[in-house]
Amino acid sequence: MPILDANTFEFFSRSPEQTRRLGMRLGALLQPGDVVCLQGNLGAGKTTLVQGMAQGWGALDAVSSPTFVLVNVYRRPGTGQFFHFDAYRIDTLAEAEELDLDEYLAHGPLVVEWPERVEPILPAGRLWAWLEYESEEHRAMRFQAQGRRYETLLDGLQQTVYGVV
Numbered sequence: 001m002p003i004l005d006a007n008t009f010e011f012f013s014r015s016p017e018q019t020r021r022l023g024m025r026l027g028a029l030l031q032p033g034d035v036v037c038l039q040g041n042l043g044a045g046k047t048t049l050v051q052g053m054a055q056g057w058g059a060l061d062a063v064s065s066p067t068f069v070l071v072n073v074y075r076r077p078g079t080g081q082f083f084h085f086d087a088y089r090i091d092t093l094a095e096a097e098e099l100d101l102d103e104y105l106a107h108g109p110l111v112v113e114w115p116e117r118v119e120p121i122l123p124a125g126r127l128w129a130w131l132e133y134e135s136e137e138h139r140a141m142r143f144q145a146q147g148r149r150y151e152t153l154l155d156g157l158q159q160t161v162y163g164v165v
């Protein structure tokens with residue numbers, strides 16, 4: 001497991017289940033206001049990772065790609081919401097600017113697929129992940145903490161995945 005620097009770590013997934021399990025570990029650590037950006041080509045595994053994240057966070061709803069809306073909202077017993085924004089079909093930044101991200105972030109974490117399309121409207125502090133197709137069931141994932149909160153989050157993720165920081 002190469003640790004590139006203190007703010008980055010790589011994970012190699014060998015199956016969709018393994019990607020979901022990693023997502024569950026990450027999702028369990030998420031708090032309101034957290035932003036997680038998932039960059040990667042079609043089929044890289046972004047939504048699969050989000051499925052695990054929402055489950056780990058406690059969502060009871062099934063996760064699917066937002067199709068009719070830009071943002072899916074998942075709920076769990078008790079309080080909080082989990083927001084899943086797919087920017088794939090965003091054509092202009094003006095469309096994205098209509099979304100009140102601050103309002104979402106007051107109520108829960110936000111995960112963004114295709115974040116590079118809407119980068120100017122995203123907060124500077126975030127966990128940014130790059131997902132890459134390696135072969136049929138292999139995916140490489142690189143997570144980078146951008147901001148202090150995300151260094152803590154990434155430390156927590158490494159600890160829960162590998163038992164070390």
Ligand SMILES: Nc1ncnc2c1ncn2[C@@H]1O[C@H](COP(=O)(O)OP(=O)(O)OP(=O)(O)O)[C@@H](O)[C@H]1O
Pocket residue numbers: 013014015016017018019040041042043044045046047048049065113136137138139
């Ligand atoms: N190790 C793996 N991790 C994640 N998905 C995998 C893996 N191996 C195979 N797959 C498959 O690759 C596909 C990933 O699809 P997914 O919808 O998660 O991608 P995506 O990045 O969200 O794509 P899109 O840009 O279309 O939204 C799924 O069919 C999944 O079963």
Ligand SMILES: [Mg+2]
Pocket residue numbers: 046047048065113
């Ligand atoms: Mg997707």
